[in-house]
Amino acid sequence: MKPAPFAYRRPGTLAEAVSVLAGEPDAKVLAGGQSLVPLLSMRLASPATLVDINAITGLDVIETIDANDAVDGQYGEHGGVRVGALARHAAVLASPDVRRVQPLVSMALQHVAHATIRNRGTTVGSIVHADAAAEMPVVLRLLGGSVEVEGPAGRRTIPASELFLGPLQSSLAHDEIAVSAYFPALAPGAGVAFDEIARRHGDYALVGAAAHVDGESVRVGYLSVGDVPTVVDLSGVADDDLGEAALAHLDPPDDIHATADYRAQLVRVLTTRVVRSARDMAEDA
Amino acid sequence: MSEELHDVRLTVNGATHEIRVPARRLLSDALRHDLRLTGTHVGCEHGVCGACTILVDGEPMRSCLMFAVSAVDHEITTVEGLTNPDGSLGPVQQAFAECHGLQCGFCTPGFLTTITAGLRENPAPTHEEARDMISGNLCRCTGYQNIVKAVERAAELSS
Numbered sequence: 001m002k003p004a005p006f007a008y009r010r011p012g013t014l015a016e017a018v019s020v021l022a023g024e025p026d027a028k029v030l031a032g033g034q035s036l037v038p039l040l041s042m043r044l045a046s047p048a049t050l051v052d053i054n055a056i057t058g059l060d061v062i063e064t065i066d067a068n069d070a071v072d073g074q075y076g077e078h079g080g081v082r083v084g085a086l087a088r089h090a091a092v093l094a095s096p097d098v099r100r101v102q103p104l105v106s107m108a109l110q111h112v113a114h115a116t117i118r119n120r121g122t123t124v125g126s127i128v129h130a131d132a133a134a135e136m137p138v139v140l141r142l143l144g145g146s147v148e149v150e151g152p153a154g155r156r157t158i159p160a161s162e163l164f165l166g167p168l169q170s171s172l173a174h175d176e177i178a179v180s181a182y183f184p185a186l187a188p189g190a191g192v193a194f195d196e197i198a199r200r201h202g203d204y205a206l207v208g209a210a211a212h213v214d215g216e217s218v219r220v221g222y223l224s225v226g227d228v229p230t231v232v233d234l235s236g237v238a239d240d241d242l243g244e245a246a247l248a249h250l251d252p253p254d255d256i257h258a259t260a261d262y263r264a265q266l267v268r269v270l271t272t273r274v275v276r277s278a279r280d281m282a283e284d285a
Numbered sequence: 286m287s288e289e290l291h292d293v294r295l296t297v298n299g300a301t302h303e304i305r306v307p308a309r310r311l312l313s314d315a316l317r318h319d320l321r322l323t324g325t326h327v328g329c330e331h332g333v334c335g336a337c338t339i340l341v342d343g344e345p346m347r348s349c350l351m352f353a354v355s356a357v358d359h360e361i362t363t364v365e366g367l368t369n370p371d372g373s374l375g376p377v378q379q380a381f382a383e384c385h386g387l388q389c390g391f392c393t394p395g396f397l398t399t400i401t402a403g404l405r406e407n408p409a410p411t412h413e414e415a416r417d418m419i420s421g422n423l424c425r426c427t428g429y430q431n432i433v434k435a436v437e438r439a440a441e442l443s444s
C-alpha cells in the first residue's frame with residue numbers, strides 16, 4: 001500500500017506546470033489527490049512524475065458570470081458559474097452564489113464522498129477523472145457545461161459532450177491542465193433535481209440520477225449505469241412510462257455492488273423521483 | 286537508482302520539523318515514522334476508514350491521501366495537539382473517556398480530530414447533526430452510539 005517512486009514537481013505557475021507535463025510523457029497532475037493517491041498506493045498507477053498544481057495561485061476561484069457577460073454565446077444565454085481547478089468540493093458546496101445560480105451543482109455535491117474528502121478533493125479534478133460512478137461529470141454533461149484547459153498550444157474549451165470518452169478516460173491530452181469548469185445557470189422557470197442510492201451515505205452510488213426540466217424538455221443524466229455519464233431525453237414521455245423509457249437507452253451493468261436487475265429497478269424509481277421533483281421546482285419558480 | 290529526497294518543513298501542533306523524505310512519503314507515514322507522532326493511526330490507506338484524519342489549517346483531511354511534500358504550506362494538527370495547554374485532556378478527549386466512546390481505540394484519533402473541527406463549525410449539533418459529523422469515520426468496536434453521545438457531551442463541555 002505504498003506508491004512506487006516518482007519525481008515530484010510543484011510549479012508556481014500554470015505555464016511552468018504545462019511545460020513540465022509537455023516534457024515528460026509519463027507525468028500526471030496531482031490536484032486534491034483523493035482519487036489519484038489511492039490509485040498510486042494500490043499501484044494501479046505509477047507515473048514517473050507528479051506535477052502538484054496546489055501551489056499555483058488563482059486556481060481556486062468560484063465566480064458567477066452574468067447573462068450580460070455571456071453575450072458571445074460561449075457561456076449560454078443565462079450566464080452560469082465557473083469553478084477553478086483548485087476549488088475544493090467543500091468550498092463549491094458552501095458557496096451561496098453557486099446554490100443560487102445553478103442549484104443542481106450543490107444538490108449533487110452533497111452526495112460526493114464525505115465532508116473530510118470534500119475538504120481536499122476538487123470539483124474539476126472529479127470531472128476530468130471521468131469516473132462514470134461520480135456525480136459531477138453527469139451534472140456537467142446534463143447542463144451542457146464545459147471545461148477550459150491549458151496546454152502547450154494555449155487554451156481551449158472542451159464541451160462536456162466531447163469530454164467523456166470511456167471509463168476514467170477524458171479527452172484532455174496528457175500535457176493539458178484543466179483550469180476551470182463552467183456550469184450554465186438554471187434558466188428562469190426551469191427545474192433540477194438530484195438523487196442517488198448508495199449502500200452507505202457518502203459511498204459511490206449504485207445508481208444516481210439528475211433531472212433537468214425546462215418547459216416541454218425533460219432530460220435525465222445517470223451515473224453508474226455505463227462507462228460514461230449518460231443523458232437521456234425523456235421529453236413528451238408520460239409520467240408512468242418514464243422509467244421504462246429511460247431503460248430503453250441504458251444498459252445497467254452487473255457487478256459486485258449490484259445486479260443489473262436491481263440497477264434497472266433503481267433507474268425506474270430514481271427517474272420518476274427526480275423528474276417529479278424537478279417539475280415541482282419549475283412550477284414553484 | 287537512489288531515490289530523490291526532498292527537504293520538507295512541516296508545522297505540526299505548533300512545532301516546526303525538518304525532515305528529508307522521498308516524494309512518495311505519505312503524510313501519515315511522515316507523521317508516524319519520521320516525526321514519531323504515532324497518535325495518528327493508519328487503517329485502510331485509501332481514504333475510507335478515517336483513522337488517519339488530521340487537521341490541515343483546521344480542516345479535517347485524510348493524511349493517507351496527502352504527501353508530506355505537499356503539506357509544507359500548512360498548519361497540521363494531530364491527535365497529540367488536542368490536549369489542553371496544561372496537558373490535560375481536551376474537551377472531545379474528555380467526552381470520549383466519560384461516554385465510553387472507544388474500545389480498542391484504533392479509530393479514535395480520527396474521530397477526535399474530525400469532531401474537534403466539527404464542533405468548531407457547529408458548536409451545538411442536534412442528534413442528527415452529531416451522527417452526520419462522524420459519518421465519514423469507521424469504528425469496528427463501539428457500534429457508534431457512545432461516539433454520538435461523546436459528540437454531544439463534548440459540545441456541552443466546550444460551551
Ligand SMILES: Cc1cc2nc3c(=O)[nH]c(=O)nc-3n(C[C@H](O)[C@H](O)[C@H](O)COP(=O)(O)OP(=O)(O)OC[C@H]3O[C@@H](n4cnc5c(N)ncnc54)[C@H](O)[C@@H]3O)c2cc1C
Pocket residue numbers: 028029030031032033034035036037038085111112113114117120121122123124125126128129133134135136172176177178179202203204205331332333
Ligand atoms: C473514500 C472516498 C470516497 C469518495 N466518494 C466519492 C463519491 O461518492 N463521488 C465522487 O464523485 N467522488 C468520490 N471520491 C473522489 C473525490 O471526489 C475526488 O476528490 C475526485 O474524484 C478527484 O478530485 P481530486 O482533486 O482529488 O483529483 P486527484 O485525485 O488529484 O486527480 C484525479 C485524476 O484527475 C487528474 N486531474 C485532477 N485535476 C486535474 C486538472 N486540473 N487538470 C488535469 N488533470 C487533472 C489527475 O491527474 C488524476 O488522474 C471519493 C474519494 C474517496 C477517497
Ligand code: FES
Pocket residue numbers: 326327328329330331332333334335336337338347348349350
Ligand atoms: S488510513 Fe487514511 S482513511 Fe483509512
Ligand code: FES
Pocket residue numbers: 386387388389390391392393423424425426427
Ligand atoms: S474503538 Fe475499536 S475501531 Fe473504534
